[in-house]
Amino acid sequence: MIGLSPCAMALLSISGLHGAVAVATVSWLQVQNGSSVTLPCHYPSLDRHRAKFWCWGFFWSSCHVLARSDSPAEGGKVTIADHPDSGVFTVTLRDLQRGDTAFYWCAVEGGSSASLYLSVTNGVPNLMVEDNMVVGAEGGSVSIRCFYSNLTRDGMRKWCRSGDWGSCLTLDSPLAERSPLITDNGEGAFGVRMRRLQRSDEGWYWCVAGDLQAPVHIAVLQDPNNTLIATTKNHTTEESSTVFYSSTATVHKTNRPGQGSQLCSGAQTCLRRTLWVLRHAGLVLVFLICTAVAFWKIWQNRRVLQSRENRRCGKLRCQNNTDCL
CATH class of the missing domain: 2.60.40.10 (Immunoglobulins)
Structure with missing residues (x-):
């Protein structure tokens, strides 16, 4: 993200477009309360020697890093392992609870990222x-x-x-x-x-x-x-x-989804759709704010240039008019 303006970073963070090609992972994963899961995050060979991390949060620009490959924690709830020869790093999440339902990010330091939605359900996953x-x-x-x-x-x-x-x-x-x-x-x-x-x-x-x-x-x-x-x-x-x-x-x-299962994903689906709407609404809002800031700066620069031109013209008139003295 080096060299990008704050507005560009915000737009890319909300849309996720900056990680759509380079980093890839699942987009929506559902697991049962109390279970564990290991998932892959793929990255290009150019990022082989860069640090990889797992991040929690709705927005990429403000997400909270939970694990890094250059300082892996052992025995914790979240562990990360990099496999450079395969171009993938894996994230293992243990003892997941309903409160862990959120957006997460697979990311490469100084590179790209990809978001996913993890849903933890009390019932059987869909x-x-x-x-x-x-x-x-x-x-x-x-x-x-x-x-x-x-x-x-x-x-x-x-x-x-x-x-x-x-x-x-x-x-x-x-x-x-x-x-x-x-x-x-x-x-x-x-x-x-x-x-x-x-x-x-x-x-x-x-x-x-x-x-x-x-x-x-x-x-x-x-x-x-x-x-x-x-x-x-x-x-x-x-x-x-x-x-x-x-x-x-x-x-x-009782351990697999079926007609007799207790399904509780309706609210989760609505939540995900609501978050999707909010996310894209945020994208539009940031775009409008950035556009307004750009126009304000252009207007302000024009005022400064006009003021300088007026002062210059005033000095020239005074030089040619003895009434200015």
Whole structure:
């Protein structure tokens, strides 16, 4: 933000445009009260050696820094870890409470930033994943289940590579070699099977339903015999169009969104929309103020120039008129 005027900084802070390209993260994440979450913040390679930080607040220009990569705190509620080789830093939030519902920012010192809205609910989140840390074997496959509620049922369900909205796939996306298989069971869950895993597949992804996103990290190990790997290298149904659901990883209905869940996101949705309106109203207000200040300065400069011109002309008249003496 070096070299920008206060007005320009304020406009960029409210609109978030300055971080729209360089830094990328989820835009709206919903978690359950008392839970923890780890989310990714992507940044360009030019920012590899700069400090990264996690900031709380509605406006970027006045947000409160909660964690920095150059002075990480261990064992606290918020921890941050930078991964320069991957161009991503991760933020882990623990024991989240309703009061933690707010706007946050992923930021690079001296660079750009991106905002996200974190909503903490007492009920079941409207979008959640069975496991957001998945391990697979190179050449094998992994399965991810994403649960959504009635409120997000009408929204588009997507599977995206984190930081790249152009990579998103839907239920209707054409299948290519090694492309993920996506199916929806029609009962508030859609599944994703990542096939023929390669090391390049390792990284962060998003389950998307409507406006919500849920981050998922996939680790790809070279040793297929590792006991931590939950898939086999050659699964007989790997080419099937039906996503594999593991019977050993059952999610109880009380822990997933569904028709019988206690949904409390209506007020949160209204709050988010209200904040969105206020944010953009603030953008318009700052623009008007900056415009008024600019016109006032132009008018003031013209008055100063006019006054100087009048004094100069007066002196010239006095020099040519003895009545001035």
